[in-house]
Amino acid sequence: xxxxxxxxxxxxxxxxxxxxxxxxxxxxxxxxxxxxxxxxxxxxxxxxxxxxxxxxxxxxxxxxxxxxxxxxxxxxxxxxxxxxxxxxxxxxxxxxxxxxxxxxxxxxxxxxxxxxxxxxxxxxxxxxxxxxxxxxxxxxxxxxxxxxxxxxxxxxxxxxxxxxxxxxxxxxxxxxxxxxxxxxxxxxxxxxxxxxxxxxxxxxxxxxxxxxxxxxxxxxxxxxxxxxxxxxxxxxxxxxxxxxxxxxxxxxxxxxxxxxxxxxxxxxxxxxxxxxxxxxxxxxxxxxxxxxxxxxxxxxxxxxxxxxxxxxxxxxxxxxxxxxxxxxxxxxxxxxxxxxxxxxxxxxxxxxxxxxxxxxxxxxxxxxxxxxxxxxxxxxxxxxxxxxxxxxxxxxxxxxxxxxxxxxxxxxxxxxxxxxxxxxxxxxxxxxxxxxxxxxxxxxxxxxxxxxxxxxxxxxxxxxxxxxxxxxxxxxxxxxxxxxxxxxxxxxxxxxxxxxxxxxxxxxxxxxxxxxxxxxxxxxxxxxxxxxxxxxxxxxxxxxxxxxxxxxxxxxxxxxxxxxxxxxxxxxxxxxxxxxxxxxxxxxxxxxxxxxxxxxxxxxxxxxxxxxxxxxxxxxxxxxxxxxxxxxxxxxxxxxxxxxxxxxxxxxxxxxxxxxxxxxxxxxxxxxxxxxxxxxxxxxxxxxxxxxxxxxxxxxxxxxxxxxxxxxxxxxxxxxxxxxxxxxxxxxxxxxxxxxxxxxxxxxxxx
Numbered sequence: 060x061x062x063x064x065x066x067x068x069x070x071x072x073x074x075x076x077x078x079x080x081x082x083x084x085x086x087x088x089x090x091x092x093x094x095x096x097x098x099x100x101x102x103x104x105x106x107x108x109x110x111x112x113x114x115x116x117x118x119x120x121x122x123x124x125x126x127x128x129x130x131x132x133x134x135x136x137x138x139x140x141x142x143x144x145x146x147x148x149x150x151x152x153x154x155x156x157x158x159x160x161x162x163x164x165x166x167x168x169x170x171x172x173x174x175x176x177x178x179x180x181x182x183x184x185x186x187x188x189x190x191x192x193x194x195x196x197x198x199x200x201x202x203x204x205x206x207x208x209x210x211x212x213x214x215x216x217x218x219x220x221x222x223x224x225x226x227x228x229x230x231x232x233x234x235x236x237x238x239x240x241x242x243x244x245x246x247x248x249x250x251x252x253x254x255x256x257x258x259x260x261x262x263x264x265x266x267x268x269x270x271x272x273x274x275x276x277x278x279x280x281x282x283x284x285x286x287x288x289x290x291x292x293x294x295x296x297x298x299x300x301x302x303x304x305x306x307x308x309x310x311x312x313x314x315x316x317x318x319x320x321x322x323x324x325x326x327x328x329x330x331x332x333x334x335x336x337x338x339x340x341x342x343x344x345x346x347x348x349x350x351x352x353x354x355x356x357x358x359x360x361x362x363x364x365x366x367x368x369x370x371x372x373x374x375x376x377x378x379x380x381x382x383x384x385x386x387x388x389x390x391x392x393x394x395x396x397x398x399x400x401x402x403x404x405x406x407x408x409x410x411x412x413x414x415x416x417x418x419x420x421x422x423x424x425x426x427x428x429x430x431x432x433x434x435x436x437x438x439x440x441x442x443x444x445x446x447x448x449x450x451x452x453x454x455x456x457x458x459x460x461x462x463x464x465x466x467x468x469x470x471x472x473x474x475x476x477x478x479x480x481x482x483x484x485x486x487x488x489x490x491x492x493x494x495x496x497x498x499x500x501x502x503x504x505x506x507x508x509x510x511x512x513x514x515x516x517x518x519x520x521x522x523x524x525x526x527x528x529x530x531x532x533x534x535x536x537x538x539x540x541x542x543x544x545x546x547x548x549x550x551x552x553x554x555x556x557x558x559x560x561x562x563x564x565x566x567x568x569x570x571x572x573x574x575x576x577x578x579x580x581x582x583x584x585x586x587x588x589x590x591x592x593x594x595x596x597x598x599x600x601x602x603x604x605x606x607x608x609x610x611x612x613x614x615x616x617x618x619x620x621x622x623x624x625x626x627x628x629x630x631x632x633x634x635x636x637x638x639x640x641x642x643x644x645x646x647x648x649x650x651x652x653x654x655x656x657x658x659x660x661x662x663x664x665x666x667x668x669x670x671x672x673x674x675x676x677x678x679x680x681x682x683x684x685x686x687x688x689x690x691x692x693x694x695x696x697x698x699x700x701x702x703x704x705x706x707x708x709x710x711x712x713x714x715x716x717x718x719x720x721x722x723x724x725x726x727x728x729x730x731x732x733x734x735x736x737x738x739x740x741x742x743x744x745x746x747x748x749x750x751x752x753x754x755x756x757x758x759x760x761x762x763x764x765x766x767x768x769x770x771x772x773x774x775x776x777x778x779x780x781x782x783x784x785x786x787x788x789x790x791x792x793x794x795x796x797x798x799x800x801x802x803x804x805x806x807x808x809x810x
Contacts, residue, residue, distance in 0.1 A: 086323035087316055089333075089340035092170045095692030096124040099653065100637055100644050102140065104345065104696045106170045110315055111322045111347035112376070112399065113192040115287050117143065117175065119168070124689065128162045129177070131212070132186060132197070134239060135287045137231050137425050138378055139349055139698050144229045144237045146212045147197065149184045149281070152205040156256025159212040159271040172344055173315025174308070189312035193298040193355065194286040198308045204279035210253060210271050211241065217266035220250045224283075225272050226292040232426035234365040240296040241285035244306045249275040282306035289353055289360035289425070290367055298355055322347060325395045326710070330730030330749060337687040339709045339728070346388050346699035346706065350376040350403050353425070362427035363413040374399075376406040377425050382432035383655045383700030385439045390714040391703045393447050397737035400444055401451030407437050408453060411460030416477075418464040419457070433472040433512055433589060434519035435464045442526040443717040445533070447773045458530045462539070465523060470516050471502070472589065473509040481511070484566065490552040491516040493563035493571055493587055510581070514553055514561050515589035518599040521550045525602040525805055526718040547805065550600055554610050559620055560597050563587040577630045577649065582639060590642035591656055594624055594649035599656055601716045604666040605804035614667035614798075621664060625650050625676070645684050645693030652684045653694020658704045659715045662723045666801050670769035671755055671790035674726035677708050678754040681728065710734070711744055711784065712771075715802070720773035723802050724795075726754045727784065740779030746786050753786040756794055769795035770802035 092106035103124060109116035117133040120143055133143035148161040164180040175188040183202035188195065201207045211218060211225050216236070218227035224242030231237055251260035253271040265272060284306055286299030303311060323343055328336060352374045353359050359375035360367050368375075376399075392400040410420045410428065419437040420428040438461040445454055469476045470491060481502055485491050491513035494500065505511055525547035531539035555562035555570055563571045563586075571579070576593030580586040588596050597620070600607045608617045627649040629636045637644065645653030650660060661676035684693040685705050696702055707713045711727030732744040759766040762780045771782070795801075 085316075085320045086327075086340050087172060087319040087344075089336045090172050090319075090323070090344045091337050091341050091687055092172065092344070093124070093689060094338070094341045094687060095690070095696060097689040098123075099690060099693060100641055102695050104692050105140065107136075107348055108170060108172065108175045108188065109190055109348065110173070110192050110318050112350060112352050113190070114289075114351050114353050115190050115193055115195055116348070116351070117188070117190065117195075118170075119175075119177070120146075127164055129165050129179075130162050131160045132188070134195075134241075134285065135237060137237055139380070139424075141231075144213070144231055145239055146214075147283075148210040148212065149179065149182060149186070149199050149201070150208050150210065151182050151184070151201060151203070152207055154182065154208075157208070157210055157253055157258070157271075157273065158256070159210065159253060159269050161210070171316075172319050174312040187308045189308045189315055191302040191311060191314070192352070193288070193295075194284065194302045196303060196306055196308050196311050197283040198306070199281045199283070201279050201281075204277070206248070206275060206277050207279075207281065208258075208276070209274045209281065209283075211274070212269065212271040215268050216270075217264070218270065218272045219265075220263045220272060220274075222246070222250070224285075225250075225274070226295070228292065232362070235360075235362045235426040236289070238288040238290065238292045238295045239285055240288075240292050240299060241283060242299075243274065243276070244282040244284075245276060245278060247274040248277050249273075288355055290355055290358060294355050294358075301356070319344070325735045326706070327733045328709075328729040328731065330746075331728045334687040335709070335728050338681075338685050338691065338705065341687075342685070342702035342705035342709075345696060345702035346391060349384070349698040350379045350406075351425075352376055352402075361410070361413050362425065363410045366413070368409070368413075373405050374402050375409065376403045377423055378698075379403070379424075380422050380431065380698045380700070381436045381440060382421070382434060383697035384703075385436040385443070385717055386655055386658050386700055387703035387707055387714060387717075388699040389440045390443055390717050391706060393444050393449060394736055394742075395734060397444075397449055398451065401449050404441055404444060404449075404452045404457065407440070408456050408460060411463070412456070416463070416467065417460060418468050419460040421464075428475070430475040431473055433470065433516050435461065435468070435523045436519070437461060438465070438523050438526045438530070439717045442530050443714075446529065446718065447720045448777065454530065455534060458527075458534060461523075461527055461530070465520075465527060469504060470520055471504050471506075472512045472516065473506050474504055476504045479504050481505075485517075485520070488552070488568070489546070489549040490564055491520075492566040495565045495571065498565075508585075510585040512585055512587070512589040513563050514587050514593070514596055515599070517553055518550050518561065518596060521547050521600070522602050522718075524549070529718065544806070547602065548606070551606075551610065556610070559611050559616075560593050561599070562593070577627075578639060583642060584640065590640075591651055591654050592640060592643060592649070594627060595643070595651055595654070595657055595660070597624065598660045598663060601659055602718065603805040604663055604715075605801075608667055614669075617667045618664060618669055618672070621660075621667075621672075624648055624660070642694065647680070647683070651694070652680055653701075655697065655700050658701070659713070662713050662715045662725065665723050665769045665795070666804070668796045668798060668801055669792070670724065670795045671792055673723070673769070674755050675790070677725040678728075681705065681708055682751075711746065711782075716804075719803065721770055721802055722773070724756070724759075724769045724771070724782075724784075726756070726786075736777060736779070738777065740777065742776040742779060743781040744784070745781065746784045748786045749784075750786070752788045755787050755790045757785045757787045757791045758794060759784050767795055767797075768800045768802075
């Protein structure tokens with residue numbers, strides 16, 4: 060064989076092997092739950108084991124990823140970033156005295172979305188775990204066949220034995236309880252209550268703080284299964300019986316694997332490197348961590364009123380931080396999981412109807428609405444879904460609850476209280492007033508820690524008002540439509556034309572001076588902004604970039620200001636900067652990739668006729684801040700909000716303004732993307748010549764027609780379609796650059 064022929068054959072077999080290895084990997088195989096498990100500064104991502112949007116979630120309890128100990132084995136985590144309710148501690152026959160929860164040195168930990176395994180060093184136990192939606196199985200293998208024991212703990216509740224296993228509840232907040240029913244494959248040789256480090260076999264019941272029961276087995280292998288409920292122990296048992304009829308971790312893990320592939324497989328990608336795919340599918344997996352379906356056989360417990368309700372055929376979802384998720388996570392579900400999105404909105408409405416005030420929730424967790432951050436962004440979720448064609452919820456009821464929240468509830472951050480004098484001021488003057496330097500807070504409802512956040516509150520309220528105006532228009536409520544549309548322009552009242560920034564004003568209508576847009580506002584800039592400084596809130600007009608361009612003078616000045624945001628120095632040492640602004644991380648200049656108000660900012664170039672700069676920025680940000688490693692997420696991943704940005708941006712488009720049926724085109728990471736839409740249609744994106752360097756769009760077609768716009772509508776793709784982008788290594792500054800081709804913004808207010 061000639062050298063040339065040998066080389067050709069070798070190349071063929073190498074290519075064939077690589078293609079088949081890649082083809083053998085399913086979407087869930089690309090998920091790396093450890094990505095981001097070490098935080099740059101604040102809260103890291105958690106390597107969560109669960110089925111998509113399911114009640115039962117677990118992750119190892121430890122101080123942080125680098126800790127060499129885990130605190131027992133988790134049975135269920137009831138809320139995002141919460142600690143485990145109930146804890147399981149396997150101990151060998153030689154361990155005494157016993158404790159309610161044991162901390163273990165560990166090794167050989169492996170986590171996938173559907174399975175968890177670890178070796179507990181001192182006790183010499185191999186642990187294997189797999190979840191279903193409301194139940195799970197554990198397989199514990201001790202090194203020796205001896206009188207091994209399992210300690211089951213509740214930090215605040217009660218436990219009871221029935222000869223085969225344990226059942227009980229834990230109080231997680233006020234009236235909210237999580238119930239458990241646990242049973243073992245083999246009958247325990249002894250059971251009892253843990254007292255003073257030993258098992259009291261005469262007791263079958265224990266109640267209180269940090270109480271525990273012990274199951275003893277003379278066996279090398281112990282297999283458990285259990286169910287979880289928010290309704291009752293009996294319902295927990297029913298949930299277990301409905302979902303699991305085996306003690307085999309392998310069987311339950313395989314079902315979990317199949318379910319994850321079904322969900323993640325709604326979007327397929329080709330091209331890009333392996334790390335791109337890991338980041339993409341890991342981000343998509345994180346979008347499915349929340350909200351969670353807590354309907355159990357057609358019923359659900361609502362912490363809003365402390366009652367059990369019939370779900371009437373629509374599952375009940377909780378655990379959502381809407382300030383974060385309205386931006387991209389909810390819009391992504393509109394595309395690929397519209398039935399679930401409609402159920403989530405129906406859940407919001409039910410929460411409002413079950414509450415004494417009738418207000419739409421803001422941070423609806425398992426234990427009820429926790430009223431964190433600022434704004435009433437559920438209205439954006441509602442209108443975004445409706446304007447994109449979703450009809451499976453009561454728009455009239457949603458409007459009533461949203462309007463009540465906007466008009467009756469105070470805009471004061473991090474508090475649930477009726478409107479105060481500050482809200483009366485806002486309704487009259489059109490902005491939330493700031494305190495003068497040195498002025499003491501006189502409104503008792505304002506949090507001493509969170510402060511007034513007047514600029515952030517005003518800008519967020521403007522966005523909510525715009526969405527509310529559009530619902531009113533749809534419902535033919537003309538007076539409400541005009542009123543809220545006019546209020547959606549209140550951001551103008553804080554725009555400082557001399558500086559080009561949104562600038563806090565005092566109650567007398569004067570700008571606060573002296574002022575530094577980087578550092579004024581104290582810790583987290585909360586005296587004026589929220590977590591981020593004036594440089595980032597300069598762009599917080601998602602619904603009307605066109606008007607923001609007018610305020611800044613011209614598209615050219617708008618772009619210049621955008622560029623400077625990415626170039627402006629920290630102005631202090633990193634130590635000093637992040638000591639004051641710990642949430643404002645993931646910096647590129649004064650831009651913060653680590654915080655949700657930044658997500659739409661790189662797409663704003665497109666509104667000023669320079670989409671090529673959006674293409675450049677998006678690729679830069681994805682590569683710099685989202686990576687397949689332990690520090691591969693730049694900041695707090697608050698329930699899928701930031702991860703959904705990665706999913707959208709990697710595909711090459713983004714919903715800059717939730718509440719309009721439009722998407723702005725960026726720069727896809729992959730050569731081919733196929734998204735299976737909720738109605739069964741498929742939207743395809745083909746990026747010809749796409750590579751790490753070829754990030755710029757040279758030309759495009761949409762559904763076979765030449766496309767010279769850097770945006771498209773929901774209607775363009777919802778029946779299935781194809782966007783073809785021809786990519787190149789140098790910017791085509793003429794493509795989609797004319798004023799006629801920029802994305803639309805909000806309508807002008809009615810005079």
